[in-house]
Amino acid sequence: MSGAEGVDADPGDGRNETATQRADRNWNELLQEFRVFQTGTQILAAFLLTLPFQQRFTELHPFDVVVYLVLVFLAVTVTLLALAPVALHRLLFRQKAKAELVGLGSKLLIICLAAASLLFTGIVLFIVDFLLAPPAGIIAAGCVFVVLIVIWVVLPLVVRSQHNRHIQGR
Numbered sequence: 001m002s003g004a005e006g007v008d009a010d011p012g013d014g015r016n017e018t019a020t021q022r023a024d025r026n027w028n029e030l031l032q033e034f035r036v037f038q039t040g041t042q043i044l045a046a047f048l049l050t051l052p053f054q055q056r057f058t059e060l061h062p063f064d065v066v067v068y069l070v071l072v073f074l075a076v077t078v079t080l081l082a083l084a085p086v087a088l089h090r091l092l093f094r095q096k097a098k099a100e101l102v103g104l105g106s107k108l109l110i111i112c113l114a115a116a117s118l119l120f121t122g123i124v125l126f127i128v129d130f131l132l133a134p135p136a137g138i139i140a141a142g143c144v145f146v147v148l149i150v151i152w153v154v155l156p157l158v159v160r161s162q163h164n165r166h167i168q169g170r
Contacts, residue, residue: 023098030085030105037109038082041116044123045075064130071122078115084108117148 017025048071051057060068085105092101124144129137 023102026102027098033109034082034085037112041078041082045079048072048075067126071126074119078112078119081108081112121145
């Protein structure tokens with residue numbers, strides 16, 4: 001190790017690691033998050049792709065057909081975005097671009113989560129609308145969207161705020 005490589009990447013965070021070690025650790029953490037994410041979204045995509053082969057699919061109203069098609073394209077988009085870090089890693093392999101991969105991977109995961117929140121909300125809209133009625137579908141989808149916003153946005157922001165206050169209070 002020479003130069004900056006031997007220096008702790010962030011001396012105040014309690015970890016004794018180089019910038020390269022930190023990038024490797026962060027990349028591994030991102031990949032684990034993507035693995036969890038990919039499984040769920042791929043199962044949802046597979047579910048959507050089987051629906052046209054069901055007998056009752058022919059009973060869909062035009063609105064439901066549009067919602068279904070939007071959901072299929074959204075599921076495919078989410079799946080492709082979730083696989084993007086694999087392609088990026090392969091194309092940038094041994095190019096000493098791990099820090100860039102971590103930054104881009106993090107942004108892609110946030111985009112995936114945003115797109116997945118629309119996908120989950122849309123699936124609830126589609127199913128409840130089909131089984132009950134359009135107003136019930138809209139209410140159910142709205143509830144799911146609110147829950148997503150609370151647990152994926154509000155909760156992390158509250159925890160971050162409390163953490164920052166705790167750090168400043170030291």
